[in-house]
Amino acid sequence: MRATYVWLSRLIALGVVLQAAFIAFGTFDVFRTVDDGKAFTGEYDDYNAGQALHSIFGTFIIPLLALILLIISFFARIPGGVRFAAIVFGLVVVQFLLALLSFATPWVGLLHGINAFALAAVAGFAGRQATRAPTTAPSTPGASGASDAEATAAS
């Protein structure tokens, strides 16, 4: 459980890094395409692989990972684990809303970009925190500090 939590949070942070990469790719691809004398119409996603990937990762893959992280956190008994997973999930929701607003008001996209860093940071921190902290088991009878796996096996 704890290992899954750690890896999911790392994947989310990695996903945000990829999102930045996709959007940079998409932007330069637009410049290049326009330099070639081509135009964008209402179907701009179709010509722009960077945009399309950003939209798949942003509306599907990262939210799914954040959701699984939240569910895992309920069971992983990591101190602060649920709280961090909930913050990660909340930042994903905020990211959705900022994207939604940015279509009409492009400068809101600046906040979308900044919130992405907050998301990556919290996800990364959640993972680090989980690798360091002991389990939440208050005062485990007998072997105090028993690992999560042992405690699960015992139950």
Add this chain to the structure above:
Amino acid sequence: MTEARRWWTRRRIGLAVAIAATVAIVGTLGYFWYASLVPATYSVMDMGFVDAGGGPGGGAHNHGGTSVSDLKGPEGTPAVAVTLTARSQSFALASGEKVRGFTLNNSSPGPTIQLTEGDLLEVTLVNESVDEGITLHWHGVDVPNAEDGVPGVTQDAVPKRGRYVYRFRAEHPGTYWYHSHQVSHDQVKGGLFGALVILPKTAPQPAATAATDLVAPVHTYEGRRTIAGRTGVQRVDASPGSQVRVRFVDTDSGTIRVSVTGAPYRLVAIDARDVHGPTDVTDRAVRIAAGGRSDLAITTPPDGSAVRLDVGAGAALVIGRAGAAAPPARDLDATLDPLAYGSPAPIGFATDSPDRRFEMRLGRRAAFLDGRPGLWWTINGKLFPDVPMYVVREGDIVLMTISNSSGQVHPMHLHGHHAVVLSRNGTAASGSPWWTDSLDVDDGDTYVIAFRAENPGIWMDHCHNLPHAADGMVTHLAYEGVTTPYVVGGRSDNEPE
């Protein structure tokens, strides 16, 4: 209670809470996911919510009555008969570039169909090699319902090696176009369209000088913007002082802007309806909604210089004496507002006590659409297929309020009818009656439009940014007592979008 027992109890409670929270989250999302699924085959008659707009016929969906397939065009000998053969192929644009897409009679755009007011047209559509099936929709022509070309609503998609005959009378002079309505976001983009022009019976036919009447469908093929199938700057010879009408058709999914340099222009028609009392414009571009048409009239300057009409992305017409220098392109920020252009005229019916009042609120939110998560368009707060079915009775005067808070522009296209714009954001129309069939509703704007329900049938009312339509920005206007035997999906794989 021992320490150990207390510990176990606490663990069990913790586990129970964790399981309950998981079930709550997964269950809620699972429910929304499941509820969003659209059956593979359905009738639009069963779709969404009946909205009678304050008139009779509300409540249950309408079944039985006249079938749309009985609402055919007139019999008789056609004045113009055309066969259009559709192919899926690689082809060269008129300007030489190779693209992959669709053709009609081996070219894209397909042949321009030219009619005179009153002509009966018969088009035989042959599908030679389009796997997904095709149809032809006569965009802006208020045809009888069975000729409207919407697969799954007014006909079945025409399969490969199949054929279908469309017949209708050319009633209202103006600029129109035709295009496939099957998997339209792909087929129209790929080139399955052409222009259609109805000339008035009384006015003089276009003179022998080729420059007087130009049909200019604008289309972007694989990122290359074209006018009548050609990229770049096209020269059209016209002697100084000639009157030229240019019929622009926006066949793309986005708005286009036409900037005119070198002479004033007049916007003489919008969506095949004449503007009353158009005046000269020099400092504004013309905006054309996806699917919309704008006819511009210019007079070439007497000094022999040329006039340039730019549609963006390097595509332009330069009209003037052969060899006259092309004025430089200019991109005007300001656009002509049809709400206050031209002079008022009667619209032909009273709108103060309409029979129906409808509302169409366009929005966007995070949701599942047929099981796919994403940011999707909503109509009156709900996603496809939970959209309104607007019900009217023949003869009704209908008011529709369209508002947009979705963040992006939506070119709304009502089939089979022309509507007149009464107001935008509370400001009443003060110019010529602004009749439209393809209206760009910008983010933050609210339009009130009115029309007379006088063309019975089941009519699609949708966003003409075709990927948006494919993502569910589709509603219907249904006349009481009319039903359709066709289904979306089904054996013909009808995909009306």
